[in-house]
Amino acid sequence: MNVAVEHIATDQPPDDAKARDLDYGWQPGNRIELLENGEAYFPAVFEAMRQAQREILLETFILFEDKVGHELQGILIEAAQRGVKVIVSLDGFGCGELSPAFLSELAEAGVAVQMFDPAAKLVGIRTNWFRRLHRKIVVVDAAVAFIGGINFSADHLSDFGPEAKQDYAVQVSGPAVADLHHFALAQSGRQVRTRRGWRRRQQRPSLWPTHTDDGLVRLIYRDNLQHRDDIEEAYIHALSKAQKRVVIANAYFFPGYRLLREIRNAARRGVQVQLIMQGQPDVLLAKLAARMLYDYLLKDGVVIHEYCQRPLHGKVALVDDDWSTVGSSNLDPLSLSLNLEANVLIRDRAFNHQLYESLETLARNHCQTMPEKRKPRLWLWRLTVGFLVFHVMRHFPALTGWLPAHKPRLKPFESQAHDH
CATH class of the missing domain: 3.30.870.10 (Endonuclease Chain A)
Structure with a gap:
């Protein structure tokens, strides 16, 4: 049995261009909860997925086949099998070590698996280093959303050891979830409805709201099209x-x-x-x-x-x-x-x-x-090296544009399902 795994290139506009190029405004009346490290994040996001009735949208830069990755896989498979629409978007570099068997198990259960800019290794080295899908977003039933810096990997848990990461995410409930849901659905390449409040605007919403009520949330993002510097x-x-x-x-x-x-x-x-x-x-x-x-x-x-x-x-x-x-x-x-x-x-x-x-x-x-x-004796050396490094780093993004792997692409492929 062959299982199709979609490849997406979200630098390219999807079918609904108006839904793609969006400026989201401030949304009032939200409840925001800080989630520090995997100890707070994973239980919250996994429980929301277990309770899902209609839809799970997930984007992540890294997903490993460790205890966190396998727990996530099991939850997504169970959700898809009970009729929940599950769309998982992964980065081709950050998730480049996932096995075909791991992905096939998801796809066989009905999970729509998508890979951003995958690339085969060249003499054992991955070449798709630049312009990554680095977002970490989960939206469940368009009712609760999670966004932050935490990947689905065990190195976000303290029991991982000295290399465990210190990190943060938030859980959002309220009107802003509609924006996060709309954004995640549009980025997955799916057709989305464009309501009045989401139509492309001639002027971008203010970065600083005029009213100061609590519970205000605004989604911002950067892409390589209209939102490069947001x-x-x-x-x-x-x-x-x-x-x-x-x-x-x-x-x-x-x-x-x-x-x-x-x-x-x-x-x-x-x-x-x-x-x-x-x-x-x-x-x-x-x-x-x-x-x-x-x-x-x-x-x-x-x-x-x-x-x-x-x-x-x-x-x-x-x-x-x-x-x-x-x-x-x-x-x-x-x-x-x-x-x-x-x-x-x-x-x-x-x-x-x-x-x-x-x-x-x-x-x-x-x-x-x-x-x-x-230390004064190091001042001139630091100034000289700092000047050179700063300018090399600032021009680095432009230089990467010359590399072939810098160009994301849409290319479906099939992975051979494993034998049970």
Whole structure:
């Protein structure tokens, strides 16, 4: 028996172009719950899937065949067998090691499995490195949604050991779920209904709502079409509005000039600005690149912490007492210039306070703080190397455009089902 596994290229517009190019506005009256690490995330998202009656939409960058991956597989198979429509979109690089048997078991049960930009290995090396489907979104029955930075892998659980990741996601209930559902369905290449509130708009919704009621949520995303800079612009706009405090916890920190300048300017005008970076990174280059920027920020009063308990994988930030963002986007060239990403912006005092308390505990108990004045004898060397690395990294996305693997494509294939 041959089982078809779909390949999608969501850089290309689906049939419903109006549904594809969307600007989602602020939605009031939502309930937002912070989910820290796999211990909070997996039980919540798995229980929602087990209760699904009509539909499960899932996008993830990484799915491993470990205890988390197998539990997810079992839940999705059981849901599909009881008649739930299940659509799973995976990244061809992040999920490139999944076995044909694992995928076939899903497809045989009726799960629609989709792979973004798959590519065969060249002399044992994967070639589809750039422009990844990096979003992590789950929407169940168009009633509850999950979005953040947590993949479906056991390395998000503390019992994984010293390499277990520190990360965050949110569970959203309320009107904003309709936007997340509509977005996830459109990105999967399915036909979606376009209601009045979702029609393409001539002017984009404000990044900063005029009213300040709690429970406001807005979905933002970046693609390589009309929304290349939306997430970066949201950060820049929020920083420009900051009056009291800013906390940014980001795994891979190497933003562009404009964002760096807004961080520095906020500190200069007296805002308490704290950055939480990786102290024990899973990618050493990420730590080295971020440290090239330290002197530029420290001299203007930015406080920089390095989280040293385990690898930091979070992509969260807060401004003052009510603005927050949680999602999949790092602040580096890959996320800001190449990857397909999604965040939610949140205006809610209780959520902001909860996130602040979590990050403050992290900074106070598990981080080392970088000294304001670093060793003078290394200053010129750091300045020179930092200048070169910064400009290479900032032009890196444009350079990758010359690589063939940079071009996502739509190509169906069949995997041979395994024998039972």
